[in-house]
Amino acid sequence: MMPELGLFSLILALCLAGLQWFLPGLGLLKHNTFWMQSARPIALGQSFFISVSFLCLLYAFVQDDFSVSYVAHHSNASLPLVYKISALWGGHEGSLLLWIFLLSGWTTTVSLTQRHLPRPFLTRVLIVLGMISFGFLLFLLATSNPFVRLLPNYPVDGRDLNPLLQDFGLIIHPPLLYMGYVGFAIPFAFAISTLWGGDRSLPFAKWMRSWTLLAFSFLTIGIALGSWWAYYELGWGGWWFWDPVENASFMPWIVAIALIHTLMLSDKRQIFHGWTLLLAIVVFALSLLGTFLVRSGVLTSVHAFANDPKRGIFLLEFLLVVVGAALTLYSFRAKKFTNNTKIYLISRETAIVISTIFLVVSGAAILLGTLFPLVFDALTNQKLSVGFPYFNAVFIPFMIPVLLLMPLGPLSQWGHNVLGLVFKKLTWTLIFALFLAVGLPLLFAETVPLGVVTGLGLGLWVILGTLKWLFDKIQIKGSVMGLSKGALGMFFAHTGIAVLVIGVTLVSYYQIEREVAITLHQSLDISNYKIIFEDLKPIEGANYIGSQGHFLVFKQGKREADLFPEKRIFVVQGLRMTETAIDPGFFRDIYISLGEPLKEGGWSARIYYKPFVRWIWLGALMMALGGFFSAWGRWLK
Amino acid sequence: MRYLLPLCLFLALGGFLWKGLDVNPKEIPSALVGHPAPHFALATVEDPHRFVTEQIFMGKVTVLNIWATWCVSCKAEHAVWMDLAIKYNLFLVGVNYHDDLKMAQQWLKAVGNPYVICIFDEAGKLGLDYGVYGTPETFIIDKAGVIRYRHVGSIDTQHWHSTLLPLIASLENGV
Amino acid sequence: MAHDIYPFSDPKQRDLFTKVIHELRCSVCQNQNLSDSMAPLAVDLRNEIYQKVKSDYSESEIVEFVTHRYGAFVLYNPPLQWNTAFLWFGPVLILAIGLFLFGKYLKKNKLAAF
Numbered sequence: 001m002m003p004e005l006g007l008f009s010l011i012l013a014l015c016l017a018g019l020q021w022f023l024p025g026l027g028l029l030k031h032n033t034f035w036m037q038s039a040r041p042i043a044l045g046q047s048f049f050i051s052v053s054f055l056c057l058l059y060a061f062v063q064d065d066f067s068v069s070y071v072a073h074h075s076n077a078s079l080p081l082v083y084k085i086s087a088l089w090g091g092h093e094g095s096l097l098l099w100i101f102l103l104s105g106w107t108t109t110v111s112l113t114q115r116h117l118p119r120p121f122l123t124r125v126l127i128v129l130g131m132i133s134f135g136f137l138l139f140l141l142a143t144s145n146p147f148v149r150l151l152p153n154y155p156v157d158g159r160d161l162n163p164l165l166q167d168f169g170l171i172i173h174p175p176l177l178y179m180g181y182v183g184f185a186i187p188f189a190f191a192i193s194t195l196w197g198g199d200r201s202l203p204f205a206k207w208m209r210s211w212t213l214l215a216f217s218f219l220t221i222g223i224a225l226g227s228w229w230a231y232y233e234l235g236w237g238g239w240w241f242w243d244p245v246e247n248a249s250f251m252p253w254i255v256a257i258a259l260i261h262t263l264m265l266s267d268k269r270q271i272f273h274g275w276t277l278l279l280a281i282v283v284f285a286l287s288l289l290g291t292f293l294v295r296s297g298v299l300t301s302v303h304a305f306a307n308d309p310k311r312g313i314f315l316l317e318f319l320l321v322v323v324g325a326a327l328t329l330y331s332f333r334a335k336k337f338t339n340n341t342k343i344y345l346i347s348r349e350t351a352i353v354i355s356t357i358f359l360v361v362s363g364a365a366i367l368l369g370t371l372f373p374l375v376f377d378a379l380t381n382q383k384l385s386v387g388f389p390y391f392n393a394v395f396i397p398f399m400i401p402v403l404l405l406m407p408l409g410p411l412s413q414w415g416h417n418v419l420g421l422v423f424k425k426l427t428w429t430l431i432f433a434l435f436l437a438v439g440l441p442l443l444f445a446e447t448v449p450l451g452v453v454t455g456l457g458l459g460l461w462v463i464l465g466t467l468k469w470l471f472d473k474i475q476i477k478g479s480v481m482g483l484s485k486g487a488l489g490m491f492f493a494h495t496g497i498a499v500l501v502i503g504v505t506l507v508s509y510y511q512i513e514r515e516v517a518i519t520l521h522q523s524l525d526i527s528n529y530k531i532i533f534e535d536l537k538p539i540e541g542a543n544y545i546g547s548q549g550h551f552l553v554f555k556q557g558k559r560e561a562d563l564f565p566e567k568r569i570f571v572v573q574g575l576r577m578t579e580t581a582i583d584p585g586f587f588r589d590i591y592i593s594l595g596e597p598l599k600e601g602g603w604s605a606r607i608y609y610k611p612f613v614r615w616i617w618l619g620a621l622m623m624a625l626g627g628f629f630s631a632w633g634r635w636l637k
Numbered sequence: 638m639r640y641l642l643p644l645c646l647f648l649a650l651g652g653f654l655w656k657g658l659d660v661n662p663k664e665i666p667s668a669l670v671g672h673p674a675p676h677f678a679l680a681t682v683e684d685p686h687r688f689v690t691e692q693i694f695m696g697k698v699t700v701l702n703i704w705a706t707w708c709v710s711c712k713a714e715h716a717v718w719m720d721l722a723i724k725y726n727l728f729l730v731g732v733n734y735h736d737d738l739k740m741a742q743q744w745l746k747a748v749g750n751p752y753v754i755c756i757f758d759e760a761g762k763l764g765l766d767y768g769v770y771g772t773p774e775t776f777i778i779d780k781a782g783v784i785r786y787r788h789v790g791s792i793d794t795q796h797w798h799s800t801l802l803p804l805i806a807s808l809e810n811g812v
Numbered sequence: 813m814a815h816d817i818y819p820f821s822d823p824k825q826r827d828l829f830t831k832v833i834h835e836l837r838c839s840v841c842q843n844q845n846l847s848d849s850m851a852p853l854a855v856d857l858r859n860e861i862y863q864k865v866k867s868d869y870s871e872s873e874i875v876e877f878v879t880h881r882y883g884a885f886v887l888y889n890p891p892l893q894w895n896t897a898f899l900w901f902g903p904v905l906i907l908a909i910g911l912f913l914f915g916k917y918l919k920k921n922k923l924a925a926f
Binding site: 236238354384386515516517524 | 813814815816817818830835837842843844845847848850883884885886887888889890895896898899900902903906907910911914918920921922923
């Protein structure tokens, strides 16, 4: 009964979503305030029914209702409760419902907190959000119904959740990631509303900033979690693979950074409105494109959901309609928003514009690399792969100018020529950063490759330049407490990127991997550590059996850690999984992954020394923190 | 007008994605189509003392089937080969890939041997040289010993009638 | 003392081996490179590549050995040829267009600095 209730609620939600754009739309045409006002209650009603549906599916999972096909495919009676809950978004249909659920959450928040906006503007925003929800609900009901039942012969037990997903990462990564993806629908709706209304005097940029920053912060955490999860779960010590689905989340993220900065230009200086509005459309378009790529089967990816050609076609049509309409509107209305405010060549404005150009171009490069195999196959009927050598080669060089320009922004002022300032305030910073970039690695490594000097140098340049800004600011304000939330936000965000860049640089150049055959009581050396294979014993869990190794980690005679990597065999699906054992540290991780038992006795194993790898996620968290501070600072302004 | 540029680029992208829906990213065509069958010198499953090379492909159209006892799809495909081999009088050569000799012999004895010759590729060297990545795989080799086609996955009658059989027939007639 | 599964006495050979197995894609587990994949094919290929590196084959010879059998699909580093020109030069082209457009804006709207 509950699954039917869930399905029925979805249908009601679909109707309300349709009403959400139809009725207020009519209200706009006829200048009928009452009909325009209906947008809010309709949106709230839609959210209510979506929530009911979501809870019904959740109930089915918690109650082990295997008559529901989706539950039978992704859950199992012996699955721990917390995974039964998160299995809801472990597959295509459920994760799509999560998407819709989160969109309704954002829409509700907008409709309740943005009453101070002019009514027609807010009405248009809600209409756009209604259309998006309508499209997704239609897609869900037409091709991806999560409430399909296996009656009358339903299985006694489910197929079980993929063991790779039976992990803490699954519980938080998709919801936070989707909060970001879906959240960009809000700036998109604001941009459409602006273009549609055609009134350039409205402070749309000011209104958009908090929403963009919030969605960006969530997406940052979501991506960072994905990276961290891959690192400890997959067993090969990698944290970014330029996989198509990773790229699908990274592209909106990069362009969102550009959008956040052009919003500043539009808000404070009333320039580059056209660029801002275009970027707001592009960011959400990339979100939708990502949704398409993951669920249509056009690209091979470790993330890709099982595909169905019907789904691919529907999503592509949806993408074409939404983004096509948005860009058509843009092509007609953007001219109204151009202006010709004069700016200095060497200025904060120019620094920001050039940075955003590089950011967007690098996003375009990632798009090109991700889609090229598909395009190449369609055109030449041959298969080609585009992997990390390409992405590293095109992405990293484009980031260098961005990092170089970063300290300049905060230290300069709007509408000023900053050429003199650059030399006056930052010369010694640059020299000091370069000196440290060469000197610091020499303390613990034998060689300092050019790549290290570049990456570390740029990271230190940004940190030192931003610290300089901080000290100047504190001198003016008197104390740290005097800093605005926005300023704090900028500080954390910029230093966060620098910390991330330093982490990436150092781990990439100085990591050590050893793949060995090791028997009990043997040892191996890695960096200045000694690892001893102390013990091996059989283990058993709720839904698996396996072996657990015990490794001792010594540094210069002192025992630093005990690590217990495992090999698990999940009985239901017969899959073999490796559970890595990591000794985390601020300056290094020691990472051990068991391979297979060897014919000649002993086991194969991989041991990694990963210096500064945690800085990657620390940097990402700092960026998210900065985003949240900035969003808070701009809230309801 | 330059404001139309984003829309135009997007529509071009959409076009490519549309075409892309017809493409299967997992299928990899064989790099060896059009090349002579690579050399090998291996024993057979039936008689471990008898050695064969790629010379056995000369002068006839060969259907080369890569299989193993550990491969579930191969076992499923077996019945199809039993039927097709006799019905179409095929020169069906098997390659037992990365397998155990005893298990292979027992299996063929138990379910029947559709192969004229079955090569024993214990180390997988033949498989590697032929670009095998997913058992079962089936190659069609012409009378001159040149690889003409490679099918990945188990054979179903639809594929057989639409692609493989016509190719074999045309090769038999000396194309 | 535990021993490396792929032992090298020459660090240059070890670096070459590591580079090659990371830059080749596994055809079986298509989302992994040859270094990480546990598919039997990947194990076979790693062993072949190991032997070849030890026998002083060059990087291009080893890569050619694999691509001859498995096609260009297994290269994570797409080759630079006429039909991949847009892939490799596209980004720079897009950058040039972007900077050009901004340059045009500046020409019209630049404040004299000095």
